[in-house]
Amino acid sequence: MLTGGAFGRKHSGALKVRDFDLTTKAIGDDGTFDGYGSVWGVVDSYGEIVAPGAFTDSLKELEAKGRPVPVLWQHRAGEPIGAWSNLREDEKGLAGKAELLIADVAQAREAHALVKRKIVTGLSIGYWVRESSYDEKTGIRTLTKLDLVEISLVTFPANDDARVEAVKFKLAHGELPTEREMEKALRELGFSKTRAAGVVAHGLTELRRRESDREPQEQPGLKALTDTLAGFSLKSA
Numbered sequence: 001m002l003t004g005g006a007f008g009r010k011h012s013g014a015l016k017v018r019d020f021d022l023t024t025k026a027i028g029d030d031g032t033f034d035g036y037g038s039v040w041g042v043v044d045s046y047g048e049i050v051a052p053g054a055f056t057d058s059l060k061e062l063e064a065k066g067r068p069v070p071v072l073w074q075h076r077a078g079e080p081i082g083a084w085s086n087l088r089e090d091e092k093g094l095a096g097k098a099e100l101l102i103a104d105v106a107q108a109r110e111a112h113a114l115v116k117r118k119i120v121t122g123l124s125i126g127y128w129v130r131e132s133s134y135d136e137k138t139g140i141r142t143l144t145k146l147d148l149v150e151i152s153l154v155t156f157p158a159n160d161d162a163r164v165e166a167v168k169f170k171l172a173h174g175e176l177p178t179e180r181e182m183e184k185a186l187r188e189l190g191f192s193k194t195r196a197a198g199v200v201a202h203g204l205t206e207l208r209r210r211e212s213d214r215e216p217q218e219q220p221g222l223k224a225l226t227d228t229l230a231g232f233s234l235k236s237a
Helices: 056-065 106-116 161-172 179-188 193-211 220-230
Strands: 016-021 032-039 048-050 069-073 076-089 093-100 122-135 140-154
Touching (some): 032 122, 056 140, 069 093, 076 106, 076 140
Parallel strands (some): 069 140
Antiparallel strands (some): 076 093
16 A cells, blocks of 8 residues: 555555546647646546545645656556646646656657647546545445546546556555456456456455455465466556
C-alpha cells in the first residue's frame, strides 16, 4: 500500500482509473494545454459516478506538500512526461493545465506530436476511493471522496487494459480484487464470459472464504493467482 501524506491511509479496493475524451484547447508548441481529468455525473464501466467536490481534500493535501500531479504516459508509472498545475474543481469537473516536458523527455515529445495530430485522444485519472455511497435501486456507486494519484494521456478514452493493471497492482499488495474486478480482468485477458465467471465463482470466491483471516504472506492461493497474472502484460504496452 502507498505510504506517506495523502496516500498513507488504508484504502479499500484497487487503484482505479476513469477515462474521458481529451477535450482541450489547441495544444501549444511549448507542450502546454488545458483539459479535464474528470467530469461529474458520468457513469463509468465500474458503475460509478464522481460527485462534485470529490477531489477537494486531496487537492488541498497535494498543494500543502508542494507535490505536483504527474502526467503519465498510458498509466505507466515509470514514464512520467510532465506535470499538472492549477488543478481545480469547477461546475464541469476536475480542470487543470498540463505541461509536457518536451525539452527534456523524449516520450513527452512523442506524446506532444501525437496529441497535436489527434492520434492520442484521451485523458485518464488514477485514484484511490476514500469514501463512497451505493444506491441498491440503481446499482450505481457515487464516489464522494477520492485521492488523486495521476492523470495520464491515453490513446483510447476507454482504456480497459488499465483495469487489468489495477487488479495486478492490488494482488501484488496482498489483496484480493472484487469478483466484478476479477471477471473484467479475465475477460480483458482473453477468457470467455463463461470461463471468466467460472474462475471467479469457483476460485476467487473460495479463496476469499479460506484466506480471509490469513496474513497476505500466508496466502498460498493468493500467491498463485498473483504469479499467474504477473505473466500478462498490458495489451497496449
